[in-house]
Amino acid sequence: MHALFRRLRRLIPSALLVLAPLAPAAVIALRAPDELAAVLAPHLPDDVAPGAGAQSRLQELISGILATEGYFSPQLAFAEVDGELRVVVEPGPRTMITAVAITVDGEITEKTRAALIAGWTLGVGQPFRQDDWSSAKQQLLAALLAENHAGARLLDSQAAIDPETQAARLQVHYDSGPRYRFGELRIVGLQRFPPALIERYNNRVKPGAPYREEDLNALQTTLQATPYFRSVRVSIERDVPPDADGTVSAPVIIQVSERPGHRVSFGGGFSSNTGARVEASYQTPDLFANAWDFNTGLRLEQKRQTIYADVFLPPGAEQRRNSIGVMAQATDIQGLKTERIAVGGQQVWLSGALETRLSLTWQDERLQPDGAPESINYALVPNVVWTWRQVDNPLDPRDGIVLQGQIGGGSKAALSDQNFVRVHARFQHYIPLGRVDTLTLRGEVGYTLADSRQRIPQDYLFRTGGAGSVRGYAYQSLGIKEGNATVGGRYLGIVSAEVTHWLDEAWGLAAFVDAGDAVDSRRDLRLAVGYGLGARWRSPAGPIGVDLAYGERTRQVQLHFSLAIPF
Secondary structure, X not given: OHHHHHHHHHHHXXXXXXXXXXXXXXXXXXXXXXXXXXXXXXXXXXXXXXXXXXXXXXXXXXXXXXXXXXXXXOEEEEEEEOOEEEEEEEOOOOOEEEXXXXXXXXXXXXXXXXXXXXXXXXXXXXXXXXXXXHHHHHHHHHHHHHEOOOOOEEEEEEEEEEOOOOEEEEEEEEEOOOOXXXXXXXXXXXXXXXXXXXXXXXOOOOOOOEOEHHHHHHHHHHHHOOOOEEEEEEEEOOOOOOOOOOOEEEEEEEEEEEOOOOEEEEXXXXXXXXXXXXXXXXXXXXXXXXXXXXXXXXXXXXXXXXXXXXXXXXXXXXXXXXXXXXXXXXXXXXXXXXXXXXXXXXXXXXXXXXXXXXXXXXXXXXXXXXXXXXXXXXXXXXXXXXXXXXXXXXXXXXXXXXXXXXXXXXXXXXXXXXXXXXXXXXXXXXXXXXXXXXXXXXXXXXXXXXXXOOOOOHHHOEOEOOOOOOOOOOOOOEOEEEOOEEEOEOEEEEEEEEEEEEOOOOEEEEEEXXXXXXXXXXXXXXXXXXXXXXXXXXXXXXXXXXXXXXXXXXXXXXXXXXXXXXX
C-alpha cells in the first residue's frame, strides 16, 4: 500500500502539468543593427515558450551566430511584453584581423609561393568572419591544386581570437606536395570509336606536360561538346609514387559514354519572324564507320520550308573542322517567293578568342516577286567570316564585346551571273549597369559592291526588320520595293540600344530603341525607327525575349520573340 501511495505522489505532478492549460508562446521581436538582423533572423524561431530556460537557449544561439560574424562579446537583453519576447542585441566591438601567417612547404618555387601569399583574400585590417576565413583557406588550396601541385594539402589552420582586444591572429600551413605532370592517357568506355578520335580533340593534355586543372577541364568540355559522347569525365590518378626526379607522372583517366548510333527527333515551335514550325531530323555520329557526324532534316515553317543534309568531320591536326552540306529551301516573305538549292563546304578554326570560317558555296536561286518579273540567279561564292568574342558568359553576357566581319563575292568568270563583292560587319557591346542590369549596344553595316543588284542571289543582298534586327517592323519588310514585293538592297545600316533590368535571377524587363534600313543607294538611306518594351526569361539555352515594339514608319505595333544571345 505504501508503495502504491509513493507511485501516486510521483504521478500527480505530471498529471497536473498535462491537464493545466499551456502557457501561450511568446513571439520574438528582434532589435539589432540592420546588418546583423538580416543575418540573425533566418536562424531564429518565430516564437518561444516563456521562461528563463528558453531565453538561455536563445542567448546561446544568438551568441554563436554573432561569433561567426566576428562579435565575441555581445550583450543581450530580454523582456516579455504583451505576448512578445523582445530581444535587444548590442553586438559590441567587432574582432579585426591583426596578423596573418601563411606557410607553404614543399617543392614550390619562390615566385609561386609569393603569388599565393599575395593572393590571400583575408588580410590585416579586415573584420573576422567565419565564412570569409573558410573561403580564404579553400581558395589558396584550390590555387595550389589547380597547377602543378595536385597533391597539395592544408596541414593546419588556427584563428586565435582575443575577446578583450577584439583581435584575431590567423595561421595557415600548407604542404604543396611534389610537382605533378601529365602521364599516359587511359581511355575508358570506347566501343565504336577508336582512341585516335579523342586524340584529334586533345591539344592540351599531353604526357609530360605540367599538370594544370584548367587543361583537364578544357578537354572535358571539348569532348562533351562533340556529337560522339553522352557523358565525359576527365581526371588524374593522384595516388602515384614520384619518379626518380621527384615529380609525379599522373595518368590521365578519360571516362566516356558513347551516344546512340542513330537518333531521330521531332519538334515544333513558333517564331515571330517565320511563323509556326514543325520539323523532323536524323543524326548519326558514325557515318561510314569513320566518325563523320551526319545530320539531315526537314523543317516546315509558315514562311519558309527547308530540307538539308550536312556532314561534319572530326578536327584535323591543327584543330580545323571541315564540313560539307546541301540544302533546298523555299520562302514566301513580304511578297517575295524564292526557291534555291545550295551546295557548299566550310572550314572552321579557333585562334584564342578569334574564330575563322572559310567557305565556298554554289547557289541556284529562282526569284518570284509579286507584281514583277521572275528571274533565276547563280553564284559561286567564296566567303570568310571572322568572329571575335570577349564576354563574361557566352549564353548570358553582362560585360564584354562581340565583333564580326565577313567578305565574299562572285565573278562571271567563275559560275556566277554577276560580279560582286559583299562586305558585312556587326558588333554587340554589353555594359553592366549597377549590380544586375545591363546596357546592350548593337550595330550592323553591309555593302554589296556591284553595278546592279540584279542577278545577285538574295543571300548576298540585304533586307531587315523583325526580331534580332529592327523591332517594330515585320520580318524582312525593310528593303527595296520591286512590284508588290520587298527585295534585298546593296546597303544596310542598323543601330540599337537596350537596357535590361533584372527583377530576380530568372525574370527581367527591357526597354529598347532600334533604327535601320536596307536600300540600294546611300542617298535613299532613311532609318526606320522602332522602340518598345519587353520581358526576358533566363532559360538554359540563354535569355528568351518577348518584345512589343512600335514602328514609327508604319505606325504599327509588332510582337517579337527571340533568343537574346550574341551571334
